[in-house]
Amino acid sequence: MSKEKKLVESITSRTDDFAQWYTDVVREAKLCDYSDIKGCLNYLPNGYAIWENIQNDLDKRFKKTGVKNVYLPVLIPESLLQKEKDHIEGFAPEVAWVTHGGLEKLEERFCIRPTSETLFCDYWQKIVKSYRDLPIVWNQWNNVLRWEKTTRPFLRSREFLWQEGHTIHATADEARERTKMMFDVYRDFVEEDLAIPLICGRKTDSEKFAGAEDTYTIEAMMFDGKALQSGTSHYFGHSFPDAFNIKYLDSNNNLHSVYETSWGMSTRIIGAIIMVHGDDSGLILPPRIAPIQTKVIPIAQHKEGVLEKANELVQKLNDFGIKVEIDDSEKSPGFKFAEQEVLGIPTRIEIGPRDIENNQVVVVRRDNGEKITVGFDEVDSKLEEILNSIQHDMYNKAKEFLNNHIYCAKTIDEMINISNEKIGFIKASWCGSPDCEDEIKDKTHGFGSRCIDEGDKASGKCVNCGKDAKHVVYWGKSY
Amino acid sequence: MSKEKKLVESITSRTDDFAQWYTDVVREAKLCDYSDIKGCLNYLPNGYAIWENIQNDLDKRFKKTGVKNVYLPVLIPESLLQKEKDHIEGFAPEVAWVTHGGLEKLEERFCIRPTSETLFCDYWQKIVKSYRDLPIVWNQWNNVLRWEKTTRPFLRSREFLWQEGHTIHATADEARERTKMMFDVYRDFVEEDLAIPLICGRKTDSEKFAGAEDTYTIEAMMFDGKALQSGTSHYFGHSFPDAFNIKYLDSNNNLHSVYETSWGMSTRIIGAIIMVHGDDSGLILPPRIAPIQTKVIPIAQHKEGVLEKANELVQKLNDFGIKVEIDDSEKSPGFKFAEQEVLGIPTRIEIGPRDIENNQVVVVRRDNGEKITVGFDEVDSKLEEILNSIQHDMYNKAKEFLNNHIYCAKTIDEMINISNEKIGFIKASWCGSPDCEDEIKDKTHGFGSRCIDEGDKASGKCVNCGKDAKHVVYWGKSY
Numbered sequence: 001m002s003k004e005k006k007l008v009e010s011i012t013s014r015t016d017d018f019a020q021w022y023t024d025v026v027r028e029a030k031l032c033d034y035s036d037i038k039g040c041l042n043y044l045p046n047g048y049a050i051w052e053n054i055q056n057d058l059d060k061r062f063k064k065t066g067v068k069n070v071y072l073p074v075l076i077p078e079s080l081l082q083k084e085k086d087h088i089e090g091f092a093p094e095v096a097w098v099t100h101g102g103l104e105k106l107e108e109r110f111c112i113r114p115t116s117e118t119l120f121c122d123y124w125q126k127i128v129k130s131y132r133d134l135p136i137v138w139n140q141w142n143n144v145l146r147w148e149k150t151t152r153p154f155l156r157s158r159e160f161l162w163q164e165g166h167t168i169h170a171t172a173d174e175a176r177e178r179t180k181m182m183f184d185v186y187r188d189f190v191e192e193d194l195a196i197p198l199i200c201g202r203k204t205d206s207e208k209f210a211g212a213e214d215t216y217t218i219e220a221m222m223f224d225g226k227a228l229q230s231g232t233s234h235y236f237g238h239s240f241p242d243a244f245n246i247k248y249l250d251s252n253n254n255l256h257s258v259y260e261t262s263w264g265m266s267t268r269i270i271g272a273i274i275m276v277h278g279d280d281s282g283l284i285l286p287p288r289i290a291p292i293q294t295k296v297i298p299i300a301q302h303k304e305g306v307l308e309k310a311n312e313l314v315q316k317l318n319d320f321g322i323k324v325e326i327d328d329s330e331k332s333p334g335f336k337f338a339e340q341e342v343l344g345i346p347t348r349i350e351i352g353p354r355d356i357e358n359n360q361v362v363v364v365r366r367d368n369g370e371k372i373t374v375g376f377d378e379v380d381s382k383l384e385e386i387l388n389s390i391q392h393d394m395y396n397k398a399k400e401f402l403n404n405h406i407y408c409a410k411t412i413d414e415m416i417n418i419s420n421e422k423i424g425f426i427k428a429s430w431c432g433s434p435d436c437e438d439e440i441k442d443k444t445h446g447f448g449s450r451c452i453d454e455g456d457k458a459s460g461k462c463v464n465c466g467k468d469a470k471h472v473v474y475w476g477k478s479y
Numbered sequence: 480m481s482k483e484k485k486l487v488e489s490i491t492s493r494t495d496d497f498a499q500w501y502t503d504v505v506r507e508a509k510l511c512d513y514s515d516i517k518g519c520l521n522y523l524p525n526g527y528a529i530w531e532n533i534q535n536d537l538d539k540r541f542k543k544t545g546v547k548n549v550y551l552p553v554l555i556p557e558s559l560l561q562k563e564k565d566h567i568e569g570f571a572p573e574v575a576w577v578t579h580g581g582l583e584k585l586e587e588r589f590c591i592r593p594t595s596e597t598l599f600c601d602y603w604q605k606i607v608k609s610y611r612d613l614p615i616v617w618n619q620w621n622n623v624l625r626w627e628k629t630t631r632p633f634l635r636s637r638e639f640l641w642q643e644g645h646t647i648h649a650t651a652d653e654a655r656e657r658t659k660m661m662f663d664v665y666r667d668f669v670e671e672d673l674a675i676p677l678i679c680g681r682k683t684d685s686e687k688f689a690g691a692e693d694t695y696t697i698e699a700m701m702f703d704g705k706a707l708q709s710g711t712s713h714y715f716g717h718s719f720p721d722a723f724n725i726k727y728l729d730s731n732n733n734l735h736s737v738y739e740t741s742w743g744m745s746t747r748i749i750g751a752i753i754m755v756h757g758d759d760s761g762l763i764l765p766p767r768i769a770p771i772q773t774k775v776i777p778i779a780q781h782k783e784g785v786l787e788k789a790n791e792l793v794q795k796l797n798d799f800g801i802k803v804e805i806d807d808s809e810k811s812p813g814f815k816f817a818e819q820e821v822l823g824i825p826t827r828i829e830i831g832p833r834d835i836e837n838n839q840v841v842v843v844r845r846d847n848g849e850k851i852t853v854g855f856d857e858v859d860s861k862l863e864e865i866l867n868s869i870q871h872d873m874y875n876k877a878k879e880f881l882n883n884h885i886y887c888a889k890t891i892d893e894m895i896n897i898s899n900e901k902i903g904f905i906k907a908s909w910c911g912s913p914d915c916e917d918e919i920k921d922k923t924h925g926f927g928s929r930c931i932d933e934g935d936k937a938s939g940k941c942v943n944c945g946k947d948a949k950h951v952v953y954w955g956k957s958y
Contacts, residue, residue: 037552052548070521070524072521073520112577159554
């Protein structure tokens with residue numbers, strides 16, 4: 001019993017200290033761990049398995065839209081990184097430099113890629129000749145490095161894993177359509193598979209990606225009311241293509257610049273899963289992304305027939321396509337329950353001598369603790385229903401939380417009051433000036449612009465200066 | 480017609496110049512391309528899709544044996560790389576060094592991982608306490624960098640993609656079993672999925688991995704008779720664990736060292752697929768690993784009903800689970816045929832007005848050019864049979880080639896004669912001395928030891944010195 005207690009007590013309460021709760025959950029669920037290399041993570045089996053599922057699901061969605069996967073080098077020559085002015089300004093302070101290869105000093109330094117726009121553009125400049133070569137719609141799953149000062153597991157680390165999609169097109173319309181299409185892919189994936197509701201929209205000029213004309217973002221609200229930017233899709237227009245001189249001949253032999261996009265989602269999203277769904281007992285994984293969807297825990301497993309029946313159950317669920325594991329170790333059932341809870345496995349199935357007598361099992365939902373008695377013969381289809389309900393309920397619960405923590409403000413005083421008293425986002429109109437944007441953030445102690453709500457036409461006045469508003473913006477603190 | 484001709488003529492004949500043939504196929508099939516970073520490759524969609532299939536298939540085989548995937552950092556501190564003496568000697572001359580992070584010079588240099596034994600051991604030293612923590616059976620899919628002087632697409636490049644498995648165990652027996660198990664996984668995968676027959680065995684001491692007690696290798700024979708080392712599995716015993724002080728307490732509270740293994744397969748294996756199966760028209764992909772298994776090519780596609788029926792065919796095959804694409808572009812059928820051949824797509828299906836009249840299609844096999852008329856209604860199951868036959872026939876053809884190019888030698892003169900006159904491997908007995916091994920390689924102008932045939936007990940005399948033989952060894956030139 002002492003060990004069981006320890007397992008639960010070692011997680012700080014979410015409401016006492018959310019940051020500590022997060023660290024505790026990451027550690028106790030064995031998702032990742034700091035390595036000896038400052039700011040770099042060891043992704044452990046439990047955490048990496050979530051990333052593998054994210055990769056699989058997202059990659060299928062990409063391929064349905066015609067994306068082809070490629071892999072370009074991890075190193076970028078310094079001269080290449082410098083070709084696009086805004087880009088080098090944005091990234092130069094935070095890249096790692098390779099200066100020696102083997103025993104020799106290099107003639108030119110290489111940086112480890114912080115992102116690969118420059119490499120893609122450099123290659124396209126060589127291979128794109130005519131309109132027949134367009135569009136090019138490529139993506140890579142890879143590691144990138146940014147020399148961050150302060151780091152936190154999944155949320156900000158020097159090395160992280162992600163996908164970066166890069167595309168070029170003959171027309172601006174087609175490129176803009178691709179930018180929006182990938183933004184939609186991200187939104188659908190996060191809402192449907194991760195059960196995380198979002199606010200979505202365009203970034204203001206001061207918040208967009210270095211070198212982009214437009215950046216679209218999906219933003220999730222964490223349990224502490226702060227936003228986590230969870231995926232971005234950029235429209236570059238001609239900025240990189242002109243810097244890299246990527247031109248194509250149209251069918252009339254006229255030369256044109258191409259239009260470019262890029263879009264990315266990273267291991268950061270695992271942080272969102274933790275902070276949106278977790279509770280004081282640990283992680284809660286949405287069934288669609290959970291590496292294990294149910295844990296079978298035999299009760300009184302030393303008694304005759306229990307382990308046999310439990311293994312029959314595992315086989316039955318496995319055949320049905322449910323991701324199932326059994327814990328038949330010598331630990332006590334109570335310890336196993338606590339462990340399943342910490343790990344966020346969406347359900348556990350308890351099966352003991354009395355259940356076997358009654359030809360039934362007990363399914364326990366991780367999200368709400370509900371115990372459901374299910375006949376053994378129909379356990380596979382019933383469990384599938386339960387997993388679907390959990391997925392659905394987790395989304396709705398998070399959606400309710402999000403809706404309950406979005407406030408509207410007409411004046412800056414209202415905004416300041418809300419920012420002092422509440423957690424969450426504030427919806428308020430804005431004139432479009434970067435100065436007002438900065439002042440709002442200052443006056444509210446950190447409520448920056450998260451995104452422009454493009455579905456909501458501004459009609460009133462800017463919350464800060466009182467001039468005519470151009471946009472309705474979501475404001476919030478962020479990770 | 481000029482363009483079609485060009486497509487085929489641009490590939491040098493295999494027998495005229497095999498090295499040039501290889502380069503031509505890689506280029507024409509658009510598998511990869513050199514990047515601006517010397518010795519680093521851009522993996523293009525056609526090449527990367529093969530790698531994705533290799534990853535999927537191999538990863539499933541790993542997971543069936545209990546492997547868990549993880550991800551450890553791309554950077555290794557210099558002090559860590561130096562902990563195991565043989566290891567640093569082997570790798571120091573060929574790593575790239577990071578000396579600056581952002582705008583600051585680092586206190587200690589990091590290398591970009593050439594392989595990750597040191598990182599895994601460093602982490603295990605921290606987390607392994609008792610026998611309950613063992614075994615640990617981890618793997619990662621990642622990029623590594625080795626600062627090679629001369630490079631060739633897939634076969635040798637500075638950066639390459641691979642998987643590296645790392646495991647530790649409480650007993651030597653268990654670790655040795657894991658070493659052999661992964662060696663078997665590689666062999667089965669390459670023979671069954673890539674249709675490549677192998678010679679398999681243990682490396683001699685001078686050929687084994689730096690720091691290993693034993694290295695097991697699978698070696699394939701290329702069309703020029705040279706060997707390509709295609710996957711290795713290492714047993715380390717205590718070498719790394721002792722250097723990193725990884726100890727565990729057994730159930731009686733006694734402290735012991737752990738036993739370690741590692742095993743890897745890389746994008747190099749794509750080179751083997753090309754050089755074992757390809758012909759003068761280009762690549763030939765085994766159906767089980769081919770990203771596209773059949774290309775539908777409509778004939779006289781402007782005629783009424785042709786495209787509709789061709790698309791119906793695509794749908795039908797797709798529903799059946801066959802990886803199918805259609806080429807309904809404006810190119811001529813002849814050009815499309817040549818393209819399908821260069822890309823190595825295992826079959827094409829020709830469907831024109833006359834075929835539609837007769838409710839049939841024509842399937843053309845890439846491996847032998849055979850044309851098979853198949854009724855439209857049964858095309859899905861018939862095509863599956865044809866793909867299975869191709870897989871089977873490709874293996875048998877390569878197996879026959881391998882068997883026909885293995886020679887036995889009893890004396891060094893015989894060996895020298897064979898090495899002068901033939902391509903392939905030579906099987907010959909060896910006393911076990913490294914000096915004899917070196918002399919044999921010198922005298923035969925490059926026939927090094929590929930592996931010890933552990934199924935064949937040595938009885939005679941060493942082919943070089945005439946002393947009692949310890950092993951029967953496969954000798955050959957290699958990539």
